[in-house]
Amino acid sequence: MCETFNGYILEAKDKHIITLIEMVRQALITRMTEKREGMLGYRGPICPKIQGKVEKLKSQSRKCTSHWAGGGLFEVRCHPDTFVVNLEARTCSCKKWDLIGIPYKHAISSIAYKKENVEDYVDACYSVKTYMHCYSRMTYPVRSQKFWDETRNPLVLPPSQRRPPGQPKKLRRREVDEPQNPFKLRRNNAKIKCSRC
Template sequence: MADYNEGLEKFAELNVDAANDFKLLRPELFCRAFLNPAVKTDAITSNIAETFNGYIIQARTKHLLYMLEDIRAALMQRMVVKRQAMMKATSILCPRIQAKLEAEKAKAAECEVTPSFEILFNVNYNLDQLVVNLESRSCTCKKWDMLGIPCCHAVASIYFLGKEPELFVDKCYYRDTYLLVYAGSIPPIEGERHWPVASMPIDPPPIKIGPGRPRKNQIKDPYENPKKFGSLTEQGLK
């Protein structure tokens, strides 16, 4: 919240009207300062849904049965590939999570730790003083609470006790948990040539095709830069 309020003050210094309009957009619905820490993510976009949408974009143009078959085959293979890739990992954490933790370890060297109790610490970092609670796994910066990955302040406190930060990462990021998620499999099925013949017609209802070429790509903002994904142009903006 301190970062949010500080950023809002800087925003108001640039343009008061824009800052007031921003508040009317209900920032508690999309700003990280208001996210529920129980979710263990800091994502504020729908990128994960768009990624899967792009994953099946070719299958979506096909007939219903063939679309489902393409999706089934792609997911069947994906389950095996993901499981095999994770089985090669040697750490107790998933590789990407381990990389994020290593980045926090590097910043932890700049933290100054003052113990208050075996589980409570004051940490000074970049002229800021924060409180770390190892029992509740929380920090004033809320990064540990939100992600489940110890922040640099928590890592410094953990090192002060002579323990390993990997043991304080949320269980959802463990390699064993990942393998349990992908432990199942999608069974293979025979092709259409081997299907039993039905005695009753089971054709789908007729499809009414609208005029024009079917849309495949995402509908973009009118001012979005077509050459740079996710960036807006200044043309026509006030």
């Protein structure tokens, strides 16, 4: 998520601090509104991309047969393997449902056996309700910089730049325990020859 956001604010990253914060704030206003408005016309219970995945899995699940064992337990035969699905615990022995929160084809076959909605078994993090909640906050509009109040606090100046002697180091500092190439001669082990040899 950090890397995605980093890429999103790429243009602002090398700017002066106030310009940077302003660019990020403006980008966020646009993003929040676009995301909110994009979902307004959508009527499904889960987000469109996830719904697409569920539809694919629904058609794949037709190759599996579910056998109800009792309670929420099912034996799902999907050639050449057999799996155990627990609809009450929302798990499957293949572990895919447990990992991603979306019922995999084995579980979908059991949900179809019970004539229930697959969407009701998808994790709440994929629901449109959760999505809208994430983008529900408002980024408040701000007037441009010339309208800002001037502070009565003392002026904050940037620290004076001190340039250490010599060329700036380009190579990164290695960790103390970082593995080193045993075949490479290090400077402190180098053979020293006198100029006459």
